[in-house]
Amino acid sequence: MNNHRRFGRWVRVLAAGVMGATLGTTVLSTSSGAASTPGVTSSSVTIGATVPLTGPAAPGYDEIAPAMNAIFAWANAQGGVNGRKIKYTYLDDGYNPANTATLTRQLVLQDNVFADVGSLGTPTQAAVQSFLNSQKVPQLFIESGCNCWSSSKYPESSGWQPPYTVEGKILGAYIKAHFAGEKVGYLTQDDEFGQDFIKGLNMEIPSTSVVSRQTYDASTLAGPLSNQVAALKAAGAQVVAMATIPAATALAMLPAASIGYAPQYVISNVGADAPTVGPLLSSFTSKGGGTAAQAAAASGLLNGVITDSYFAPENDVSNPWVQVEKKILKKYAPSLYAKSGLDGNTQYGIALGYTFIQALQAAGKNPTRAGLLAAIAKSGKSFVTPGYVPLSYTSSVHYGYQGAEVVKLSTTAPPAVTPSGSWIGGTAVGPIETTNVGSGPIVTYKGKVSTPPQKLASTS
Amino acid sequence: MPDRRPGGFEMTQVAHTQVSSGGPTPSNDRPDGAWSRRIRLPQQPMIRHLTLALCAAAILYFVTSALSPYNDFLVGEIALYLIALAGLSLLTGVNGQISLGQGAFMAVGAYTMALLMNHTQLNFVIELVTAVGSAAVLGLVIGIPATRLKGPYLAGMTLLLALALPPIADKWSGTFGGDQGLTTTVPTAPGTINPEQWLAWIEIAGALLTLVLLANLLRSRFGRSFRAVRDDEIAASLAGVHIARTKVTAFVISAGCAGLAGAFLGLSTSVVNTGEFPLTLSIQLLAAMVVGGTGTLMGMWWGAILLVYLPQWSTSLSGHFNLGNGVSAYLAIIIFGTVLIVVMIVAPTGIQGGLRWIWGRASRRWPRVVTREAAPPSTLEPLSSRHFDDSDG
Numbered sequence: 001m002n003n004h005r006r007f008g009r010w011v012r013v014l015a016a017g018v019m020g021a022t023l024g025t026t027v028l029s030t031s032s033g034a035a036s037t038p039g040v041t042s043s044s045v046t047i048g049a050t051v052p053l054t055g056p057a058a059p060g061y062d063e064i065a066p067a068m069n070a071i072f073a074w075a076n077a078q079g080g081v082n083g084r085k086i087k088y089t090y091l092d093d094g095y096n097p098a099n100t101a102t103l104t105r106q107l108v109l110q111d112n113v114f115a116d117v118g119s120l121g122t123p124t125q126a127a128v129q130s131f132l133n134s135q136k137v138p139q140l141f142i143e144s145g146c147n148c149w150s151s152s153k154y155p156e157s158s159g160w161q162p163p164y165t166v167e168g169k170i171l172g173a174y175i176k177a178h179f180a181g182e183k184v185g186y187l188t189q190d191d192e193f194g195q196d197f198i199k200g201l202n203m204e205i206p207s208t209s210v211v212s213r214q215t216y217d218a219s220t221l222a223g224p225l226s227n228q229v230a231a232l233k234a235a236g237a238q239v240v241a242m243a244t245i246p247a248a249t250a251l252a253m254l255p256a257a258s259i260g261y262a263p264q265y266v267i268s269n270v271g272a273d274a275p276t277v278g279p280l281l282s283s284f285t286s287k288g289g290g291t292a293a294q295a296a297a298a299s300g301l302l303n304g305v306i307t308d309s310y311f312a313p314e315n316d317v318s319n320p321w322v323q324v325e326k327k328i329l330k331k332y333a334p335s336l337y338a339k340s341g342l343d344g345n346t347q348y349g350i351a352l353g354y355t356f357i358q359a360l361q362a363a364g365k366n367p368t369r370a371g372l373l374a375a376i377a378k379s380g381k382s383f384v385t386p387g388y389v390p391l392s393y394t395s396s397v398h399y400g401y402q403g404a405e406v407v408k409l410s411t412t413a414p415p416a417v418t419p420s421g422s423w424i425g426g427t428a429v430g431p432i433e434t435t436n437v438g439s440g441p442i443v444t445y446k447g448k449v450s451t452p453p454q455k456l457a458s459t460s
Numbered sequence: 461m462p463d464r465r466p467g468g469f470e471m472t473q474v475a476h477t478q479v480s481s482g483g484p485t486p487s488n489d490r491p492d493g494a495w496s497r498r499i500r501l502p503q504q505p506m507i508r509h510l511t512l513a514l515c516a517a518a519i520l521y522f523v524t525s526a527l528s529p530y531n532d533f534l535v536g537e538i539a540l541y542l543i544a545l546a547g548l549s550l551l552t553g554v555n556g557q558i559s560l561g562q563g564a565f566m567a568v569g570a571y572t573m574a575l576l577m578n579h580t581q582l583n584f585v586i587e588l589v590t591a592v593g594s595a596a597v598l599g600l601v602i603g604i605p606a607t608r609l610k611g612p613y614l615a616g617m618t619l620l621l622a623l624a625l626p627p628i629a630d631k632w633s634g635t636f637g638g639d640q641g642l643t644t645t646v647p648t649a650p651g652t653i654n655p656e657q658w659l660a661w662i663e664i665a666g667a668l669l670t671l672v673l674l675a676n677l678l679r680s681r682f683g684r685s686f687r688a689v690r691d692d693e694i695a696a697s698l699a700g701v702h703i704a705r706t707k708v709t710a711f712v713i714s715a716g717c718a719g720l721a722g723a724f725l726g727l728s729t730s731v732v733n734t735g736e737f738p739l740t741l742s743i744q745l746l747a748a749m750v751v752g753g754t755g756t757l758m759g760m761w762w763g764a765i766l767l768v769y770l771p772q773w774s775t776s777l778s779g780h781f782n783l784g785n786g787v788s789a790y791l792a793i794i795i796f797g798t799v800l801i802v803v804m805i806v807a808p809t810g811i812q813g814g815l816r817w818i819w820g821r822a823s824r825r826w827p828r829v830v831t832r833e834a835a836p837p838s839t840l841e842p843l844s845s846r847h848f849d850d851s852d853g
Contacts (some may be wrong), residue, residue, distance in 0.1 A: 054790060091775070097641075098736045099771075101729040102537065106772075109530035109656070124736035127642040130730045135657075148640050191630050192639040217627050 037368045038113030043080075045367065046087040048107035049119040050100045050128075051143075053092035060246065060276055060345050061120055063336060065090040066142065067349025068118055070333035071357065072457065077332075081360045082367075089113065090383075095120075097127035103294070104128040108137050115140055115372060117356050118160075122146040122192055127436060129154050136368055140359070140376075141352050141400065145270075147196050147437050150398035156373065158398035160352055160391075162310050164193055164243065164401050165437045167268050168200020170308055172405045173442050174297025174430060175239055175266055176204050183211045183262070185226055189244060190215040197243035197268055203439065210381075211235040221248055224255040233261040240264070244271035250280040253301045254288070265305045272307035273344035274409055275314065275416050278423045281295055303420050308404040311351055311386040314342045315416035321386040325350045325453045327459050341417070351386045357385040377385035380419050384450045390430045403434030403445055505679045506672075520664050529656035529762030533728070534772070536660035539667035540724035540763045545749050546667075546674055547717025547761035552746075553755025554652045554678060555710035557606065559620030562718045563742035564625040564639035569595040569719025570726035570736070571629065574642035584647045588666070588723055595719025596712045603711030607704045622742045641733025644726045663724050670717055671757055677713070678757070735800055747796065751803050752810050757813025770796055 004092060039046040051065045052058045065088070065456035072086040080086065089111060093099040100119075107113045108131075115138040119125055122144045132139040133156045142149050145167070149159035175184060187196030194215060212235035214228035229252055240263045244252065248327055249271040256262070270393055271277070278299035285297040305458060313321035314326075325347055328339045333346075362375035362383075380393030389403035405428050413425030432445040451457075502508045524532050548562050569591040576587045602621060606614055636642065649658035677683055685706045688696035697703050705764035726732040748767045753759025774791040807814025 045608070077479060096735060096740075097729055097731070097733060098725060100740075102533070102768075102771075105530050105533050105656070109533070121735075123733045126733060127729040127731050127736070130643065146640065192633065195633065195638070217630065285672060294583065406623040 013057055016389075019404075026106075035409075036115065036366075038170075040084070040114040042092040043072065043084060043234045044087050045081070046089065046111065046113050047115050047356070048089040048091070048104075048111060048113035050091050050107070050115055050124065051120045052092075052095040052116075055094040055096070057121070058094035060273075060343075063340050063343070063345040064120065064349040064352070065118065066333055066336045067329060067346040068353035068356075070331075070336070071353035072295045073332040074328050074456075075357050078455065081357055082365050084360075086357070086360070088117075089154040093124055096123060097124045100124040101127050101131070104131060108132070108135055115136070115369065116368070117141055118143060119354050120144070122148070125149075129157055132156055136369055138372055140372075141355060143352070144380055145196065146192055147199075150396075152396065153197050156394065158376070158400070160262065160355065160400035161348070162269075162401045162404055163399055164196035164268065164436045165436055166399075167308055167404060168197040169203050169435050169442060170269045170404050170406065171266050171268070171306070172201040172202075172204030173433075174306065175201075175241065178204075179239045179264065182209070182238040182264075183236050183366065184209050184239045184241060184432045185212040185214065185232040185235060186210065187214045187216070187225070187232065187240055187242045189248065190217050193245075193270075194243045200437075201241055204442075205241075211237050217242075218245060218247055218248070221251065221252070223247075223416045225252045226255040228252065229261060230255075230259065231420045232256075232263070233259060238263055239266060242447060244268070246271055246276045246280055246387075247272060249277050250284050253281065254284055254298065256364055257298075257301055266304055267307050269308050269310070269404070270343075272302075272305055272409065275341070275343040276304055276345075278302060284349045285336070299424065300411070302409045304366045305409045306429070307407050307409065308425070308429075309346060309405040309407045309426065312388075313407070313416065313426050314344070315349060315414050315423070316418075317414060320451050320457060324456050324459060325386070327455075331459070343416070347367055347386070354392070355385050358385075384453055386450070386452075388449055389434050389445050390447065390450075399437070402436055404433060405432040406430035483598070499798075504677055509672045509675045513672045517664065517668055524657050524664075527660070532654075532656040532660040534768050536656070536663040537726075537727060537768045538761075539660065539663035540721050540728065541745070541748070541764040541767050542667045542671045542760050543724070543779075544721035544745055545752065545763050545801050546670055546757050547714035548745055548749050549713035549752070549755055549757060549760055550674060550678070550686070550717075551710050552681065553753075554690065554751065555686040555707065557707060557710060558611065558615045559596050559711075559714065560615050560742045560743045560746060561602070561621035561661055561738075562714070563594045563737045563739070564618075564622045565599060565715040565718030566722030566725060567625055567629075567732075567734070567737040568598050568715075570732040571636060571722075571723030572719070573723040574637075574644050574726055574732040575635075576681075577644050578642055587837030588720065589615040591723040592716045592719040595722065596716035599712040599715025600708060602706040602715070604704075606711060607707045619739070622737075622739050626737055629734045637731075637733065639733060639735070641731040641736075643731050645730070646727050659731050660730060662727070666720055666724060670720065674713075674717075675757055682706075682709065717792075744796075744807075747800055750810060754810055756810065756812040759810050762811040766796065766799065770799075 002038055003452045049065060049395055053055070053062045064326050069088050070087050075081055076085040089107065091103045091107070093103055103254065104116065105355045107116065116132055117140045120143040125139065125142045125144060126148070129139060133154045137156060139157040141158065143161070145161050145164040146159070146161065147163050147165055149157050186198060186201065212232050214226050216228060225248065235291045240253065242249065242265060244267065247331040249267060253265070281301055282295040285298040286292065290298070302306040312322050314322060316322050322342070326342045328350060329342055329346055336346065359372060359380070362379050363372040363373070376393050377395040380391045383391055385391065388405055389401055391400050393400070408428040408429045409424050409426045411424055415422040432449070433442050434445050435442040474614040478810055490758035502511060520535070524535055527535065528709050544562055544566060551557050551559055572594040573587050576582055576590060604617070606617060630638060646655065646662070649655055653767060685701045686698070688699060688701050689703055689706045693703050723738060729736060742766060749760065751766060752761070752763030771792040774795055778787065778791050803811060803814070807817065
């Protein structure tokens with residue numbers, strides 16, 4: 001009897017052990033992997049990314065990776081890159097770096113991806129930068145404008161969109177030239193996004209003309225930024241330069257309008273995407289008790305806003321890139337197209353994905369991780385992308401675009417058409433300019449603006 | 461039958477205790493007392509817990525050696541969440557104080573360690589100890605006013621902590637590294653051990669050490685005071701227990717555990733930034749603790765395993781059934797919520813409580829089948845009676 005019970009205990013211990021073991025082995029890596037490059041077979045290249053598909057950062061940003069997949073589907077339909085189909089695995093990290101750390105290890109150690117391409121966020125990607133570099137896995141085209149991706153310490157990492165400081169410099173120079181002598185106020189997100197942007201503004205705008213510096217915290221952003229707006233008004237700011245996310249843009253403009261404050265807004269690219277901010281202005285107005293007519297009129301606040309743009313905005317329907325992007329999204333991601341149409345985020349995904357396709361092409365018939373980086377450093381500048389300016393990759397510069405054009409949103413421009421209706425459009429008010437994150441001058445871009453290559457343009 | 465000693469404190473235990481302290485193993489004391497005395501585990505708690513911890517260490521050594529680096533990383537994650545959960549279980553389950561601020565204490569530990577790593581050349585262990593210490597100090601600061609609050613008010617106050625701390629690091633980004641955060645480095649692994657396995661061993665060592673210390677603590681005078689205060693503050697104070705001091709002690713210990721867990725989280729992500737410590741972390745910890753078995757230490761294994769492996773399982777599940785991104789992204793949280801509800805209905809004392817109940821039933825029934833007189837049916841609830849024996853210390 002006692003033996004019986006003792007036996008029971010051992011069975012239990014054994015069962016626990018077996019459970020523990022199966023726990024591990026069921027998820028053990030099954031892919032033996034070819035002796036050659038991880039993620040590369042004769043017929044495919046597997047790449048991965050971590051992006052927010054849920055949580056507060058997801059709205060809008062969750063469109064980017066599916067849009068990238070659309071351009072990869074296009075490339076695969078053409079027979080792939082050097083005969084290899086691109087397989088894109090993107091996982092949801094909910095914008096939490098702890099999740100990013102786990103999921104990126106899953107991609108690299110278990111799924112054996114060739115490279116991490118198009119992962120989103122500064123805190124999230126900072127959390128895996130040293131891991132990816134120690135594993136010699138390319139961390140390509142990080143979706144963040146942080147100044148931190150181009151560093152000799154992390155040769156595997158590179159950014160893609162213009163650093164926020166570059167945007168700040170170009171918009172700051174515009175303010176200095178066109179609103180000379182006017183009082184300037186800042187309203188920025190209280191983190192690196194805002195601080196890098198201010199760094200750029202300060203290089204151009206004399207500190208004596210800055211009368212008020214207001215910030216907000218993104219993680220607690222819940223209601224109107226009434227205090228900040230009131231402070232800006234009290235300081236007499238005639239121009240308000242903002243580094244804000246779309247929701248914050250709307251939450252600043254609405255209380256300003258309600259106290260009769262109408263400064264000239266100058267907003268960084270992220271916070272002035274009309275198809276995103278317009279609906280937010282309307283929905284916040286109706287949530288705040290506004291009538292349907294007031295809600296409809298609210299999006300008109302965007303009229304006259306100055307921002308910058310580094311590829312042709314979606315309302316520029318005569319632009320050949322915009323036409324191609326629309327066709328590709330419609331054909332290869334029909335559900336995404338029906339949901340959000342071509343907007344800043346889907347354009348971004350297509351352009352970034354197309355950049356990677358060319359990088360892979362340039363890496364040659366037998367791509368390796370080191371070869372991929374070498375190819376980007378060598379020929380990244382000649383990649384054909386929707387960007388106004390060429391990419392600036394070299395072996396030491398790991399930023400993508402370092403230039404933009406100043407744009408004014410106006411009802412006189414052809415409006416962007418999205419599934420939910422049409423939105424205010426933007427027209428260029430200045431030349432395309434380039435600069436760098438340091439003290440380099442702002443130069444008017446004299447080179448050619450690219451057009452889509454034939455094989456892309458001929459997509460039906 | 462264990463002896464039933466007189467005294468208000470023990471009486472309340474009988475009346476209220478649903479969950480008991482739990483060591484890192486089921487106790488060797490059973491109401492029927494038939495078989496367990498024959499398993500010759502040392503009676504002295506310290507030695508017993510150390511023996512069990514060494515066994516667990518040996519098993520985990522072989523498990524981590526057999527697993528792939530990726531799964532080693534996950535085992536390490538389980539160990540670090542286990543530490544935070546054990547502290548929370550002590551605070552909430554044993555001492556009756558609810559906290560939604562465990563993530564904030566983790567952040568304090570993580571930032572302390574990262575700051576030390578960036579500005580000093582201290583020994584790694586000293587850095588960890590300081591991380592625990594700084595979180596414990598904040599626990600002291602928060603714990604003192606917390607003694608005046610109960611239930612939802614205490615939850616609200618600790619919730620505020622979880623919301624208010626991270627923006628501080630954003631505000632002084634020069635010191636705390638802002639969005640990018642501060643980098644951390646795991647000490648170089650000896651020999652050819654891969655970094656994931658090495659990190660897992662460090663985290664496992666920390667977890668087992670924490671469990672041994674907590675298990676001993678719970679069987680000491682402190683453990684009895686914690687429970688006494690939870691069950692009835694007036695009775696406890698009549699019995700000579702200093703209520704405020706006991707509550708603050710529990711808060712400090714719990715915060716210290718969170719500090720260690722946070723330091724380990726900072727190591728496994730190789731940077732420390734505010735994004736790692738959202739409010740959802742604190743809430744998930746609380747939910748995982750409830751699922752595992754509030755007030756137990758062993759149950760926290762289940763909670764930690766769920767926290768780490770559930771997202772993995774749900775990903776492969778949604779891949780298997782080809783669910784769209786709209787569904788699969790939320791699948792883990794749906795399953796977690798369902799598990800929480802089911803566990804609360806089926807086993808209100810959590811997975812560990814449920815397992816104990818099953819085991820208690822089984823070990824009472826079997827002897828009756830074989831020979832009735834060997835083990836008369838116990839009239840005592842086995843869980844609470846175990847508790848009596850624990851208080852022998």
